[in-house]
Amino acid sequence: MSELFHVPFVSADREFEEIGQELLATIESVLRGGQILNGEPVYQLENALAVLGGRKYGRVVNSGTDALYFALVAAGVGEGDEVLLGDLSFVATVDAILRAGATPVFVDVDDDCTVDLDLAAEALGPRTKALVAVQLYGRMTDPYLLERFARENGLLLIEDAAQSLGAAVSGRRSGSVGVASCHSFDPMKVIPAPGTGGVVLTDDPDIAERVEQLRRWGFSGGDFVRLGHNSQMSSLTAAVIQVKLKHEERWLKRRRTIASTYSAGFDDGPCRVPEHGELRENVYHKYVLRTSRRDALAAALRAAGIETHVHYPYVLHELPFMERYPNRLIDRGRAKRLTKEVISLPIHPFLTDQEVDRVVTTARKALDV
Ligand SMILES: Cc1ncc(COP(=O)(O)O)c(C=O)c1O
Incomplete structure (x- = not known):
């Protein structure tokens, strides 16, 4: 890897350069306030996130994984139930379903890398209780289609919005879809916590109350x-997330600008760029190119000091631990093919124009464009 030039995939240090003083002042005031758990910042954050998602209730928890697990249990999903999900996602999506005691039904993905609803229809059975829809890479699946599918088939719809805080489509925001939505504040996410964090958003008071109980030893x-x-x-985590939310719009704008530069730089090449329609307010949690020359491209970028990742190098149904759990699979081989074609380029808002140009020129050269 080039010593001189390093383009990091995420950059907590650059973020700190930009808002460090504000963060330190906030941390000091929370520590001086003394209420580390159940403090005011927690309730303020819950309200702010509920407003962002257009929801009545927000319940913050320790991770997006817990948020999904609690949402499923609180919505009534458990043993004997089947839950549909796309076969391409982070492991946490299926973790939550298994922890709830339910059986995952893996459905192959469509061209947008998210669950194929026609195949999901084929997967329906007498025990199918819910669909967990992952808003993969920060881009929303049409919420009206998801909700219609859930309604027509009597399913609970849970939005795995871990990657899509701030995204919208046709006026609908991520966080507003289905009976409950779950965001993550993991350090790689659009709004990173100093550690882990998550939230369940819902309009249902019973779901909110059950999540409240689940997050605090069943207390009620x-x-x-x-x-x-x-x-x-x-309270520290909640206060830090609130500070970062104030900067969200500026950071999202920057992500979108970088995404436009990437898309303009690659759309004549032997690869597929993410859709960049005006109606689809993609937050570009990840900028994912698809190319049959993925491994050569990754090697060329690595040699130039540019960090990339693969999201994801596995399909969920093939995860080693899945051998121990009953599951079903509706497979057309598409998710598996994507695991060999996708590559995530750095897209955090602290990249310089020079770094973005370097990514484009290096990648174009590697792809012979
Ligand atoms: C799609 C998806 N679902 C769930 C999670 C779980 O979130 P967390 O890491 O906060 O537990 C993540 C992120 O890590 C994710 O990307």
Whole structure:
């Protein structure tokens, strides 16, 4: 890897350069305030996130994985139920389903890398209870189609919005889809927590109440009414996320500008660029190119000091631990093919124009454009 030039995939240090003083002042005030758990910043953040998603309730928890697991359990998904999901996602999506005691039904993805609803229809069975729709890479699947599919088939729809905070399509925001939506604040996400963090957004007071219980040892009305967990977000994390939310719009603008530069740089090449329609407010959590020359491209970028990743190098149904769990699969080989073609380019908002140009020129050369 080039010593002189390094384009990092994420950059906490550059973020700190930009907003460090604000973060330090916030952290100091939370520590001086003394209420590390159940503090005001937690409730302020929950309200802010609920407003962003157009929802009535927000319940912050310790990770996006917990958020999904709690949302499923709170919505009534459990043992004996089947849950549909696209076969291409981060492992956490299926983790949550298995932790809830349900059986995953892996459905191959469509051209947009998200669950193919025609195949999902084929996958329906008497025990199918829910669909977990992943807004992969920060780009939303049409929420009206998802909701119609769920309604017509009597399914609970849970939005795995871990990657899509701030995304919208046709006036609908990510966070507003289905009975519950779950965002993540993992350090690689659009708004990174200092550690892990997640939230469940819902309009259903019963779901909100059950998530409340699940995140605090089953506590409700002065007693421990069910088996629960300890998944509380600290006031420090909540306050830091709030600070970063104030900068979200500027950072998203920058991500979109970089995405436009990439798309303009590659759309005449032997690769597929993500859709960049005006109606689709993609947040470009990841900028994912698809090319049959993926490995050569990754090697050329690595040699030039440019960090890339593959999201994802696996299909969920082939994860080693899946051998131990019952599951079903509706496969057309598309997700598997994508695992060999996708490559995520750096797209954090702290990239310089020079770095972005370097990514484009190096990649074009590697792809012989
Ligand atoms: C699609 C998807 N679902 C769920 C998660 C889980 O979120 P977390 O890492 O906060 O547990 C992530 C991210 O890590 C993700 O990308």
